[in-house]
């Protein structure tokens with residue numbers, strides 16, 4: 001295959017397109033991570049991240065992928081053998097459960113069909129039945145990137161509060177932070193887990209936490225082994241603007257630029273933009289006569305849409321045609337959805353014409369791959385975009 005001209009369309013649900021402004025910021029010469037300029041940078045990005053997480057409390061930045069930040073959330077707050085309530089909403093929730101088991105925690109994993117979010121009523125029933133208060137944490141993936149289903153975190157918190165259950169609430173916002181409404185403090189979340197390569201428009205490499213006072217207090221007696229992930233050393237050094245080990249300086253330049261871009265657009269506008277593109281995408285999918293993985297209209301994700309193909313049609317074969325012909329990458333089906341589903345990422349640095357190009361690529365690809373569908377879905381999306 002020769003050179004492909006024009007821009008590649010990276011419409012997987014993360015890593016997302018990195019804006020040129022951020023790439024330029026990252027390309028600055030690296031500075032002394034123990035010097036005064038670096039200390040100013042750390043303070044500025046921590047303050048900015050607080051606004052994105054919507055918290056006035058501590059925020060931690062790890063040089064890691066999201067998986068590292070998952071592990072950090074568990075090892076800072078829990079002790080060997082303690083019980084965690086988790087929910088099978090999809091591939092990522094399953095991986096987080098597997099990690100918790102490997103770390104020596106006891107997991108009550110509520111089965112799910114990968115087409116619904118966490119049911120707040122089930123959280124309530126499980127915690128109400130836990131009379132001995134043995135459940136120490138409830139862990140929820142806010143936006144399941146494998147299915148395009150968003151769980152109702154605020155409602156889950158209300159159910160927990162209604163019972164006065166003391167379990168911590170740990171939430172993965174890896175594919176929702178800066179894309180879907182999320183409020184760490186207002187919703188009473190104890191540890192929010194995020195990362196750089198989705199709504200924050202950065203390359204992979206930063207794992208993020210927002211932490212409640214209750215979680216910090218719990219960490220003092222939590223006994224799972226930890227060293228690299230330990231909050232205490234990190235927060236202590238961060239107070240002076242530094243890190244307990246060499247930080248990813250250039251990614252932090254990029255993070256400062258990303259935060260500036262989010263604030264220039266306005267966080268509310270960023271969320272509204274994601275909601276609008278998600279609605280347009282759903283109109284396209286319905287127009288094609290295809291089925292979405294998400295079954296509950298209240299739980300549709302604003303950062304990605306997962307689309308089922310009719311039986312006997314391979315979603316990866318469709319993705320291959322679209323990549324080769326149109327230079328457009330779509331997300332593959334993960335875990336048990338492999339081959340059955342493709343995912344359209346519409347998060348991060350994105351606009352109407354990028355969505356129009358993406359949906360046109362999908363519609364042309366469906367025809368080329370011989371998938372039975374109704375023409376005109378992309379047009380339905382365009383009509384919506386031009387009316388609003």
Ligand SMILES: Cc1ncc(COP(=O)(O)O)c(C=O)c1O
Nearest residue numbers: 065066067092143145172174175
């Ligand atoms: C919801 C969710 N959680 C966790 C992860 C794991 O993050 P990472 O691949 O950066 O380790 C991902 C990755 O896509 C994700 O989408």
